[in-house]
Amino acid sequence: MSSGITVILYHVKDLDRAKALFGKFLGVEPSTDTPYYVGYELGGQQIGLVPDAHQHGQAGPVCFRDVPDIAAAHQALLAAGAESHAEPHDVGGGLLVASVKDADGNVIGLRQQP
Template sequence: MSSGISVIIYHVKDLARAKELYGTFLGVEPSTDSPYYVGYEVGGHQIGLVPDAHERALTGPVCFRDVPDIAAAHRALIAAGAESEEEPHDVGGGMLVSSVKDVDGNVIGLRQHP
């Protein structure tokens, strides 16, 4: 797997309210602003807001690590004892994401650039 955490995603219920709050907190305007994702570039990292908290039982942020082969990384984490939360899938423009839960229920995210 590659090194470093590249993205931190917050799953939110109200994207407009979250966008206002995180814009104030981070002190920058969004670099990506769409109905399904709002992203902020801060110190070489991306902080993202995804409006799907009402669909998921997640609380807290999910950190994503960039990997060269998401399918292989996902399988390796499952083999190491994780449980699949979200199978690798395209979220637009060829960007692939997936996530697993560790044995304590913490979510670990993976991301592969096109």
């Protein structure tokens, strides 16, 4: 696996409200602003807002780590005792994401760049 957490996603119910709050909190304008994702670049880190909290029923952030081989990384976490949350899949433009849950239900994200 590569080093560092590269993306932190927040699943939100109201994207406009969250965008106003995070804009003030982070002190920057969004670098990506679409109806399905608002992203901020801050010190080499991406903070993203995804308007799907009602689908995930999940509160709190999900941290993603970039990996060179998402299938292998996903399998390694499953072998270490994690439960699959989302199998590796393409979210557009060849960007692959996957996630697992630890024994306490925390979601851990993986991301592979195209």
